[in-house]
Amino acid sequence: MEAEAEAAGEEPDRRKVAALSAPALSAARLTLPGVMDAEGRVDETRLRMHIFKNGGVSPSERGLVWRFLFGMYPCSSTALERSLLQEQLFVRYRVMKRKWQQFLPSALQIYLNGTDAKLIEAVRYFDQRERRQQAQDESEEVRDRLAFLELQAQIVFERVTFDHEELREAIRIIDKDVPRTNRDLSYYQDEGLGNLLVLRDILITYAAFHPEVSYAQGMNDLCSRFLEVLNSEVDTFWSFSCYMEKFSRDFRADGLHRKIELEAALLKELDPPLYAHLVKDNMESFTFCHRWLLLGFQREFEHSDALRLFEILSCDHLELISQQVDRARYQERLAQEYRTEEDPESELQAFNTDFTFELFICAAILLDNRESLLRCQDDVQLIQFTTSLQGTLELNSTLKKAEHHFYNYCKRCAWDYMNGRCRTSKRKHEDFLAHLLNLFVLK
Structure with a gap:
């Protein structure tokens, strides 16, 4: 039945x-x-x-x-x-x-x-x-x-x-x-x-x-x-x-430690001042994000939304996007017509394919609460902050912000050579950016 x-x-x-x-x-x-x-x-x-x-x-x-x-x-x-x-x-x-x-x-x-x-x-x-x-x-x-x-x-x-x-x-x-x-x-x-x-x-x-x-x-x-x-x-x-x-592996100490390290590295990319604040006074472990990442934000959103988010995180769509972006970078590197040994600055920015979408969800929450985090002075206050968020977050806006950060990161890493360091046509750049944007919900 x-x-x-x-x-x-x-x-x-x-x-x-x-x-x-x-x-x-x-x-x-x-x-x-x-x-x-x-x-x-x-x-x-x-x-x-x-x-x-x-x-x-x-x-x-x-x-x-x-x-x-x-x-x-x-x-x-x-x-x-x-x-x-x-x-x-x-x-x-x-x-x-x-x-x-x-x-x-x-x-x-x-x-x-x-x-x-x-x-x-x-x-x-x-x-x-x-x-x-x-x-x-x-x-x-x-x-x-x-x-x-x-x-x-x-x-x-x-x-x-x-x-x-x-x-x-x-x-x-x-x-x-x-x-x-x-x-x-x-x-x-x-x-x-x-x-x-x-x-x-x-x-x-x-x-x-x-x-x-x-x-x-x-x-x-x-x-x-x-x-x-x-x-x-x-x-x-x-x-x-x-x-x-x-x-x-996420349930073992080494796996969780790596995921927290990745979150810290991503925040450093997206907001260096906030990262600098959180790593001072022994706050560098980012352990206040532990439960979020381990259980897929199960308690931070209303229950039906938490199920929906778990489903979205598990579809791996954005991870597939990151692989496409990385392939595009590799192809462009092969096509470069200048000598990198004479221009060390022309080396393309490294794209970290370990930055999964759940890390961008976590980063979006941190950036959305930036001012509150800057007021935190120790680990106890950070734990109190994360506890206060339980059941209060709105999923659709969080997804939109996380995707926006992911898209900008992909675009920046894939196309940092556009600043006059590569002879590929501007039309080719625009075509790929349009293709990249189409893979996201953002329009």
Whole structure:
């Protein structure tokens, strides 16, 4: 029924506990113009451009879009191929989950201190739901097919072993963090509170089968975002896993440290005086931006806007633009008709392709609050400043400002040779700038 509601453009009631089996979305179609062909294949470039230029997609299509955007569904797959893939992913997740539950049966239920009466009640109807799912009737054909897939999955995961102490420690932290997930969201209201227990199972399964990453604080909020949108335990696990393949480093100290360094470097490019103020008196770490960058500004914007921003950041459209700009710089360097050794100033400005759009979002927020930041004299005041912004930012204006900074940075880095240092025609410069501008929403 939920798949039918989404296909009809309606918002399904997502407060019920997410089912272990994935919703039947494999054959659903996207209505985005020119994005999906007759057999269900998706043009990935068009999809990402649509997300960026339209500021996200409608809530009714978000669940299906995210399954493509984050890699659970290959964009090149047909609807028929996805229906087979859906069964395989379902069985594999079920086998993985069962494996850690058999390894640590004491971890089947969340550890609660006895004071969280609502969550204790949610545990009861969550357990009832689990028993109902195990008793579901399936056709003989489906049972045979799933049995074969399960045998395959058991072979795949047969040699996987767990470190008892490491997994227990991960579960201990997960059991502390899951109840702290934002329970004010409608998704976790009433019976939907049982979705916290679904979230717990997903996080434990991920930690068990990705020991090199395991679990780190903040993953519960990130994974919760996937669960709310996809409303499927299986699909959330695989989409979250695909996301973490790319961004798991952000949850390690070295990855976060690098991202903060990049933010500081970008601000130095955009506003040297503000950067100079923030790096004095031990404020150079930029740790006040930590949560913004780690969780994609989850608490700084109204919830629906935060989901939309996460979608926009994940479409990577502007990162593709930066690659095009860098290629244009390289081609122009090859075409230069002067000798750089005689004119060291003619070397083109370095273009930092590590400056992703989320860094420009962060910079836009900092520049928009420049005067308040200049009044901050220590780290404590900076933390107070960032806390005061929670839930107060307006997304559309922030996006416009961030894009403006990104466009100007791209233009400056790509065309610093226009100042009389290159013999390329002015018409060629203008044509490329028009092409560059067309890739942005700015007009």
